[in-house]
Amino acid sequence: MAENRDEAEEQYLKALGLYEKIPEPYSIGMAHRRLARLASSETARSEHVAAAREAWRSIGRDDLIAELDAEFGP
16 A cells, blocks of 8 residues: 555655646646655645645635645645
8 A cells, every 4th residue: 555655645746747848737736745645744644735825825826725724734
């Protein structure tokens, strides 16, 4: 199971890198949200949640921020 988690994290990090090159805030936020779900530490989780929040705030997606807060807390 840890292999699947590690592979998923690797793929989301690759995707995140591509989205950041474009840049595409919606997808950047989604990649960070998924990485937050996979995070092995509270620090990493908090960093991904904050990055997702920042990406979505930049495009006025308060609805996605509200979903993020419901899942991870404000």
